[in-house]
C-alpha cells in the first residue's frame with residue numbers, strides 16, 4: 001500500500017531520502033547502533049541538527065514551534081525512513097515530551113522547549129519507572145515536596161534510558177501522599193546537566209546497551225517547571241505513552257531485505273538456501289507480517305490526522321511489531337546457523353554480527369514502553385470492552 005501523502009508531502013519525503021543518501025556517515029551508523037538508536041550522542045546530534053531545522057523531525061507541529069504543519073502521515077513516513085536508514089529514531093523529547101508540552105504546557109513552556117526540541121538542540125529522558133513501579137506506574141514513590149516557589153525532590157528512578165545523554169528529565173513525581181494514587185502524580189521538567197543532587201548510574205541490558213538508574217537527593221526544581229496542573233500528571237503520562245507506543249519498523253524491513261539477499265546468494269551443502277522449502281515458507285510468512293505492520297503503523301497516523309489519539313490501536317501495533325521482531329530474529333538464526341551467533345568484530349560474523357546482537361535486543365522490545373501483557377490488557381479493556389481484570 002502506498003503511503004497516502006499529498007504531492008507537497010511526497011516531495012518532502014523524497015527530499016528526506018536524498019538527504020539521507022548524502023549525509024549518513026559510517027561514524028553516525030556506528031554510534032547510532034551503539035546507543036541502540038536513541039538520540040543524544042555526538043554524531044547523532046551533528047546529523048539531526050542539520051536535518052531537524054528543515055522541520056523534518058516534527059513536521060506536523062505548528063510552524064511557530066518549528067514544524068511545517070503537515071499531516072501526521074508525513075511525520076510517520078519520515079520516522080519510518082529514519083528507522084530504515086538506522087539513524088537515531090528514539091526521541092523522548094520530540095516524540096513524547098514535546099507533544100505533551102504542546103497539549104498541556106503553558107505558553108512560556110512551549111516557547112522555551114518546543115523550538116529547541118524541533119531543531120534537535122535538546123533531548124529529554126523519560127523518568128517514569130521506579131524499582132517498585134513499572135507496569136503499575138500509579139505506585140510510583142519519588143516524592144516532590146511543595147515548597148512554594150520550588151519542589152524538593154527525593155527518590156530513585158530506574159530504566160531511564162536517555163538519562164546519560166539527555167539535557168532534561170521528563171520526571172513523574174508524587175506530589176500528594178493522600179487520596180487515590182493516580183491523583184497524586186505530577187510531571188516536572190528537570191535540567192539534568194545543571195541541577196545539583198542528581199546521580200545517573202549505568203544499567204547494562206542483556207543486549208549490552210545502556211539504560212540508567214537516576215537518584216535524586218534533595219533536588220530543587222523551580223515551580224515554573226511543573227507541566228500542566230499539579231496532581232494531573234498521570235493523565236499526561238497515559239497520553240504520552242500512547243505516543244511512545246507508535247513504533248517505526250523500517251529497520252526490520254531493512255533486516256528482512258538483508259536476510260532475503262543472503263538466502264539468494266548463500267549455499268549450504270552445495271544447495272542454494274533460496275531453494276530450501278522451509279526457508280521459503282518462513283520468508284513468505286514474514287513478508288506478509290511486514291505488510292500487516294505497515295497497515296497497523298500508518299493507521300495510527302490516519303487516526304491522529306482525524307483528530308483521534310490512538311490508544312488500543314497503538315498497543316496492537318507495538319505488540320505485533322515487537323513479537324514479529326522476535327520471530328524474524330529466530331528465523332534469521334535458523335537460516336544463518338552457527339555463524340549467526342558470532343558477534344560484531346568476529347572474523348566469520350555474518351552481516352557484521354548484527355543478527356547476534358538483534359537476537360538479544362528483540363527480547364527487550366516486548367518489555368519497554370509497556371510489556372506485551374500490559375498491551376494485551378489495554379486491547380482487551382479499551383478495544384474489546386472487556387471489564388478490568
Ligand SMILES: Cc1cc2nc3c(=O)[nH]c(=O)nc-3n(C[C@H](O)[C@H](O)[C@H](O)COP(=O)(O)OP(=O)(O)OC[C@H]3O[C@@H](n4cnc5c(N)ncnc54)[C@H](O)[C@@H]3O)c2cc1C
Nearest residue numbers: 126127128129133134135159160161367368369370371373
Ligand atoms: C531497555 C529498557 C529501557 C527502558 N526505558 C525506560 C525509560 O526510558 N523510562 C522509563 O520510565 N522506563 C523505561 N523502561 C521501563 C519499562 O517501561 C518497564 O520495564 C516496563 O513497563 C515493565 O515494568 P517492570 O520492569 O517494573 O516489570 P513489572 O511491572 O514488575 O512486570 C513483571 C512482569 O509481570 C507482568 N505484569 C505486570 N502487571 C501485569 C498485569 N496487570 N497483568 C498481566 N501481567 C502483568 C509484566 O508483563 C511482566 O512480564 C525501560 C525498560 C527497559 C527494559
